[in-house]
Amino acid sequence: MTAQVTEKTTEIPSVLRTSPDITLRSDISVELVDHNASDLSVVRAARVSTAGERAQHEDKGAGYTEGLIKYLMRCRHGSPFEHNYLTFLISAPIFTVRHLMRHRTWSFNEESARYRELEPVFYVPDESRLLRQEGKPGHYNxxxxxxxxxxxxxxxASGVYAAAYREYTQMLEAGIAREIARMVLPVATYSSVYATCNARALMHFLGLRTHRPDAAYPSSPQREIELVAEGMEAEFSRLMPLTHAAFESYGRVSP
Ligand SMILES: Cc1cc2nc3c(=O)[nH]c(=O)nc-3n(C[C@H](O)[C@H](O)[C@H](O)COP(=O)(O)OP(=O)(O)OC[C@H]3O[C@@H](n4cnc5c(N)ncnc54)[C@H](O)[C@@H]3O)c2cc1C
Structure with missing residues (x-):
């Protein structure tokens, strides 16, 4: 079936965005809250193999750093890219957090629906989101x-969200445990999560969770997790510009 492609003229009715019962959000926020990440740390970690203790005090300049990082990336010598960390605070719907948490080399802490009452904040797509899919699994357009x-x-969606949240609060008011009452909330409910990774793990994540036709192995992630990846990549390229450039040059494949 060929879907009819039309101009996007739709807009979310403002009355739905300001419902007294629930809040609808379309944004996904990614904040860098802590880091220890630099291109120089990659070079020093690699240089310890030939320079020993001296490596820690060396800075042979940007040209040398760039050349060595390119060499490491090209040869897929990945461990020197692990001696750093980036910590992000992400606010996203649960289904997106679930995608994020599939990445097993990261560390996570997430808001608990056992220990706190969840806010009535839910995701809806906005005007920029492509809404229809064509093709087969694995080859969607x-x-x-x-x-x-x-x-x-x-x-x-907002009708379902409002009804679910009403049921949730009624259960809490009746004395039902939060860990039971939460089962009625949808995966579009916003959650917040602390996520920490090193640059090697981040590059692996970016290769899988961004859609780049020019990549060596193009991936087709869901747009919402791609928004998370784009926010992280902006910080990564700022903190480790030479590593990021080498990642781009060698097909966006983590070493
Ligand atoms: C477009 C897309 C569609 C997807 N669809 C589905 C789906 O339908 N269903 C589903 O369940 N998942 C799905 N996933 C998730 C996917 O299967 C992976 O779980 C996720 O992308 C994490 O990738 P990873 O395992 O390579 O990396 P990570 O978990 O980040 O691990 C990094 C690397 O460490 C190594 N590693 C980690 N753990 C192990 C281990 N136990 N044994 C050996 N090596 C290990 C591997 O080299 C791995 O590549 C999808 C992912 C994408 C990007």
Whole structure:
């Protein structure tokens, strides 16, 4: 079936964004809260093999750093890219946090629905989100929604969210444990998570969770986790520009 491609003229009705019962969000926030990440740390870790203790005090200049990082990336000598960390605070719907948490070389701490009452904040796509898919699993192509699609999605979803949250609060008021009451909340409920990785793990994540047709192994992640990846990549390229450039040059494959 070929979906009819139309101009995106839909807008989320503002009344739905300011419902007294629930809050609808379309953004996903990624904040770098801590880090110890630099290109020089990669060079020093690599140089310890030939310079021993001297490596820690060496700085042979940007040209040398760039050349060695390119060499390490090209040869897939990955361990020197592990001696650093980046910690992010992410606010995203649960289904996106779930994608993030598949990455086993990271460390995570997430908001608990056992220990706190969750806020009535839920995800809906905005006007920029492609809403329809064509093709087969693994080869989907996403196209804009038809007129009215976005309004239908937002109106249907917000009704379900409001009903689910009402049920949740009624259970809490009746004395039911938070860990039981939470089962009625949808995966579109916002959660917050601390996520820490090193540059090697981050590059692996970026290779899988961004869609770049020019990559050596193009991936097709869901747009919402890609937004997380894009936020992280902006910080990574700022803190480790030579490592990021080498990652780009060698096909966005983690060494
Ligand atoms: C487009 C896309 C679609 C996906 N669809 C699905 C889906 O339908 N269902 C689903 O369940 N998952 C799905 N996933 C998740 C996917 O299967 C991986 O779990 C996720 O991408 C993490 O990748 P990873 O295992 O390479 O990396 P990480 O978990 O980040 O680990 C990094 C690397 O460490 C090594 N490693 C880690 N753990 C082990 C281990 N136990 N044994 C050996 N080596 C290890 C591997 O080399 C691995 O590549 C999807 C991912 C993407 C990007």
């Amino acid at each position: 996403y196209v804009p929604g038809r007129p009215g699609d976005l309004e239908d999605i937002v109106s249907g």
